Amino acid sequence: MDTSKAEVSLEAIKNDKEEIEHKKHVIEEAAQKRGIDEEQVARFRQFTEADTDWHRAMNKKLMRKVDTHLLPLLVLMYLLNFLDRNNLSQARLGTLEEDLKMKGTDFNLATSILFVGYLLMQLPSNLLLTRVRPSLFLGSAMTIWGVISTAQAAVRSFGGLIAARFFLGFAEAPFFPGAIFLMSSWYTRGEMAHRIAWFYSGSSLANAFGGLIGAGVLSNLSGAHGISGWRWLFIIEGTITIGIAILSTFILPNYPANTNWLTPEEQAYAQWRLVDDTGEADLANTISVKEGVKMAFKDPRLYLFTLLQHVSLLSQAFQYFFPTIVKTLGFGTIETLLLTVPVWIATFLVSLVVTYTSGRFNDRSIHIVSLMLISVVGNIIAVSTLNTGARFFAMFLLPIGAVTSYQIILAWVANSFPRPLVKRSACISFANLVGNSANIYGSYMYPSSDGPRYLPGGAATAGVAFLVAVLALLARFVLQKENKRLAELEASELNGTAVDNPEVAAPGFRYIL
Numbered sequence: 001m002d003t004s005k006a007e008v009s010l011e012a013i014k015n016d017k018e019e020i021e022h023k024k025h026v027i028e029e030a031a032q033k034r035g036i037d038e039e040q041v042a043r044f045r046q047f048t049e050a051d052t053d054w055h056r057a058m059n060k061k062l063m064r065k066v067d068t069h070l071l072p073l074l075v076l077m078y079l080l081n082f083l084d085r086n087n088l089s090q091a092r093l094g095t096l097e098e099d100l101k102m103k104g105t106d107f108n109l110a111t112s113i114l115f116v117g118y119l120l121m122q123l124p125s126n127l128l129l130t131r132v133r134p135s136l137f138l139g140s141a142m143t144i145w146g147v148i149s150t151a152q153a154a155v156r157s158f159g160g161l162i163a164a165r166f167f168l169g170f171a172e173a174p175f176f177p178g179a180i181f182l183m184s185s186w187y188t189r190g191e192m193a194h195r196i197a198w199f200y201s202g203s204s205l206a207n208a209f210g211g212l213i214g215a216g217v218l219s220n221l222s223g224a225h226g227i228s229g230w231r232w233l234f235i236i237e238g239t240i241t242i243g244i245a246i247l248s249t250f251i252l253p254n255y256p257a258n259t260n261w262l263t264p265e266e267q268a269y270a271q272w273r274l275v276d277d278t279g280e281a282d283l284a285n286t287i288s289v290k291e292g293v294k295m296a297f298k299d300p301r302l303y304l305f306t307l308l309q310h311v312s313l314l315s316q317a318f319q320y321f322f323p324t325i326v327k328t329l330g331f332g333t334i335e336t337l338l339l340t341v342p343v344w345i346a347t348f349l350v351s352l353v354v355t356y357t358s359g360r361f362n363d364r365s366i367h368i369v370s371l372m373l374i375s376v377v378g379n380i381i382a383v384s385t386l387n388t389g390a391r392f393f394a395m396f397l398l399p400i401g402a403v404t405s406y407q408i409i410l411a412w413v414a415n416s417f418p419r420p421l422v423k424r425s426a427c428i429s430f431a432n433l434v435g436n437s438a439n440i441y442g443s444y445m446y447p448s449s450d451g452p453r454y455l456p457g458g459a460a461t462a463g464v465a466f467l468v469a470v471l472a473l474l475a476r477f478v479l480q481k482e483n484k485r486l487a488e489l490e491a492s493e494l495n496g497t498a499v500d501n502p503e504v505a506a507p508g509f510r511y512i513l
Contacts, residue, residue, distance in 0.1 A: 043268040044275065059273070062266055066186050069253050069261060071198050074179050077142060077248060078202030080241045081175050083210050084149040084168070085114065087237055089323050090214030091230035093333045099228055100158045105447055111320050112443035113162050115436055117169030122433035125174035129425060134182050138175055139249030145171035146245050150238025153231040177432040180414050181425050185255055186270065188277040189415035189512055190359055196414070197355030200407040201348045204399070207322065208344035213237065214323075215337040277509075292422025302427050304478060305413045308471045309435035312409050315375060315402045315465045317442030317457070326395060328452035329388050343395050351404040355411075362512050364412040365476035368405045368469065375401025375465040383458035402465060409472075416479070416511055479511040486510060 047055075088096075092107060102110075129137050148171055152164045179199060187195050214233060222229030253259045256270035296302055318325060326343075327336040358367045378397025381390055417427045445457035486509065 040268050040271070043265065044272050047269060047272045048276075058269055062262075062269060062273075063191075065262065065266070066253075066270070067195075069251075070183070070186060071195060073248055073251055074183070074199050075202045075205075076244060077138070077175065078179065078199055079206045079209070080202075080237070080244060081142070081145070081172060082203040082206035083213075083237050084145060084241055085172060086206065086320060087149075087210060087214070087233055088165075089320055090210055090218070090337060091233055093214070093323055093327070093337065094218045094222065094230035094233070095228050096230045099230075100155070100161055102158050105444065106158055108443045108447060110158075110161055110165055112440045114165045114169035114172075115439040115443075117166040117171075118173045119169075119433050119437055119440075121170045121173035122177065122436070123426070123429045125178070125429075129174065129178050129181065134178065134254050135249055135252035138178050138182075138252060139245055141171060141174040141178075142245035142248060143242055145175075146238050146241030148238075149241060150235055152238070153227075153234040177428045180410060180432075181428050184414045184424060184428070185274075186253075188273055190277075190362060192359075192411040192415050194352075194355050194359045196411045197351050197404075197407045200403075200410065201351055203319075204344045204348040204351065204403065207319070207399075208341045208348070211323070211337040211340040211344070215334045218337070219334050293426045295423040296417075296426035296430065299417065299423075299427070301416060301478065301482075302430065304471070304475055305409075305416060305427075306431040306434045308468065308475060309406075309409055309413060309431045310438050311464055311471065312402070312406045312468050313435045314438035314442050315372070315461055315468055316399075316406065317439065317445045318398055318461060319403070320439075320443060321446040322395075322399075324448070324451075325382075325446065325454065328454075329391060339392075343399060346396055347399040347403055350400050351407055354404055355407055358408050358411070364408055365472045365513055367408050368412075368472040371401045371405035371408075372465045372469040372472070373401070375405070376462050376469075377401075379458045379462035379465065383453050383455045383462075386452065402468075405468065412475070412512070476513050479513050483510045483513075 050058075088107075088110060096102070097107060125141070145168055148164060148168045152161065152168070155161045155164055180196065183195055183199065184192060213236070217233045217236065218229040221227075221232040224232065227235075253261070256262065256267055256274075259267065259270075262270065322343075323336055323340055326339055327333070329336070329339070331339060354367055354371065358364060374397050378394045378401060381394035382398070385391065413431050414424070414428060417424050445460060446454050447457075450456055
């Protein structure tokens with residue numbers, strides 16, 4: 001036997017044991033620091049010592065349960081959230097503007113005012129979420145916005161529509177960041193991108209179904225019982241939302257530690273996965289809301305990712321005018337609504353593929369850059385020609401690039417901030433708050449007077465899409481530098497030098513690039 005090889009093998013085994021012991025110590029320390037009881041700490045010790053095959057089987061069993069209970073309902077809730085927010089664009093193709101005597105940029109104002117209410121309620125609602133059962137909080141918010149969405153059918157003036165849209169945004173505010181926050185309390189950083197893709201697919205499906213529903217309602221119910229087609233659209237979609245909202249209160253899970261469809265071992269393992277991934281479990285009362293907010297605003301990465309999310313949402317401003325833009329191809333109202341369907345189905349399918357590869361290869365930035373360049377090309381084609389075939393092809397490129405990349409950005413934001421839970425909630429809420437402010441002025445990028453080419457809006461959107469790609473590369477360089485610093489700190493700790501830095505609580509923790 002080769003003695004040198006034997007020595008290398010023994011040294012490797014020794015190093016592996018030392019790494020496991022160090023990892024076990026760090027995880028136990030993190031668990032105890034966060035108030036996890038002794039029984040759970042003992043389970044954590046067993047999980048850390050378990051072999052790869054056991055973890056693979058346990059993880060598969062747990063994820064099957066979590067995905068089944070959490071994802072389908074969140075996708076459906078977001079589909080209805082986006083449908084109720086965006087059905088104004090389908091209603092416009094009916095007699096909405098004529099009935100409410102709207103003119104000029106009135107439609108743009110009706111679109112943007114929703115986001116004023118949305119932003120005002122954003123941060124407080126999600127800090128409250130850390131103190132209220134998520135299923136009750138999100139279900140209640142959904143019920144309220146469903147009622148307001150239905151009530152839009154009763155407005156008799158432009159002023160009434162503005163008031164309804166403002167309060168609709170106010171009621172919708174808790175859901176989106178709250179759902180992302182809830183998902184990040186169940187999934188590790190590597191699992192988030194693909195799950196967020198499934199969740200955010202609700203917007204693509206909402207646009208697809210919105211086109212189908214809009215075509216059906218406007219063609220078959222206009223004037224039924226003396227009610228305009230666009231009013232029926234609000235009534236039907238709002239009523240469905242209320243029904244699903246009530247069911248969600250009883251079905252939607254909360255946090256791993258208090259979910260009754262998991263066994264005690266599965267509850268503990270669900271928490272252990274988060275500790276193993278980032279060094280902390282999600283426990284709502286470990287620090288105060290004030291402390292969590294302070295921690296969030298002291299993290300400089302928050303501002304970079306907030307800007308990235310803001311410009312990414314600005315690059316999607318075309319969504320709220322998409323049926324109107326598609327109508328420039330020269331087709332009738334019903335045909336236009338039907339033509340939007342394949343575009344959003346294609347966006348949904350592409351998003352599943354690219355977010356899977358993003359998670360599979362632990363990459364965010366390169367995927368975002370590639371997708372945003374597709375959006376740039378789509379915008380350039382759309383404003384450069386009136387050829388029907390070329391413009392219809394561009395209609396596919398716009399959402400495939402901008403909407404799909406945003407899904408990856410959401411995952412990047414959610415898993416780029418170390419816990420505790422309250423800090424992560426504040427970061428997600430703030431990024432979403434400032435990000436969505438883009439929709440207030442972005443709603444004016446496509447005034448009807450610029451049709452059919454919409455040159456100013458399309459050119460500006462192309463420039464914004466390119467800026468998203470640049471910021472994604474900048475974020476990559478910043479996180480690369482942070483990873484290098486974390487490696488140095490971890491090396492110092494392993495060499496016996498005390499390091500007071502919560503970001504190295506989990507051995508090997510690195511930011512995903």
